[in-house]
Amino acid sequence: MSKATEVPKLAFTVKEFRHASGICRTRIYELIAAGKLKTVKLGRSRLITAEAANEFIASLEKAA
Secondary structure (H helix, E strand, O other): OOHHHOOOOOEEEHHHHHHHHOOOHHHHHHHHHOOOOOOEEEOOEEEEEHHHHHHHHHHHHHHO
């Protein structure tokens, strides 16, 4: 699959979200526990949907 036809990600692992956002792993789990960052579980994996990631970033922009 070429880059031109690459499908955007629908969900991120915590590790992928950490790299994309620059937020440390510990802080991500604190945000999840506080209910500020929504996640879904698939088996033992915790995923952050692209929608939840965008909502979280938008909430940071509103607070600034």
